[in-house]
Amino acid sequence: MSEARSRLLGTASRLFYAEGLHSVGIDRIVAEAKVTRATLYRHFPSKDDLVVAYLTAADDLIRAQIDTVRQAGHSPADTVRAVAETIAEGIRSDGFRGCAFLNAAAEYPAPDHPVHRAVLTHRQWFLDTITELMADAGETEPEPHARHFVMLRDGAMAAGCLTDPAAVCETFLLGVEGILKYRDAPVVDQAAVTTRQRRRPARASV
DSSP states (O other): HHHHHHHHHHHHHHHHHHHTTTOHHHHHHHHTOOHHHHHHHHHHHHHHHHHHHHHHHHHHHHHHHHHHHHOOOHHHHHHHHHHHHHHHHHSSSSOOOOOOHHHHHHHHHTTHHHHHHHHHHHHHHHHHHHHHHHTTOSSSSSSHHHHHHHHHHHHHHHHHHTTTTHHHHHHHHHHHHHHHTTTTSSSHHHHHHHHHHHOOOOOOOO
16 A cells, blocks of 8 residues: 555544544544545545545454454353454444444445445444354354344443443343344244243332
């Protein structure tokens, strides 16, 4: 990657994440990266191309983080826990502004837009990865539990920039522990147990 491209992508990524995709214009990026507009358009023919490159870089970083966790020699269940902890670390970090991909999807809702497609590609990879990890941990029907993990992750990422991140992360990690505790119990059976518990009449006090 050339120095100019690296500087442009780094500047755009910082501004896009902190301030939003639509609110940051090309002129601002060019000025802060200290390059010309011609240089920017030589590397990124349109702003959409620059946004997709920003998301691709974010995707690469997350893939590398999970690869590092998977290669650390943990047990399968502890690998799931370690992935969850890397998510929690991100939420607790300074400057956290939510999930870059959920934020991008909100700004580019059209499903056929290149930015939205980049979001969906990342999310499908993440779901597939968590599904693999849950299968490794002994789950015989891993995808529903992986979807549960992703749902918890999405909620934590959304809440983590709105309220106390410590409490959000504690709740998220407890939720992941719950998934692991019941990871080989049929999802339907779990739902039935929960329903019965809710319907059970309260015991009269004496």
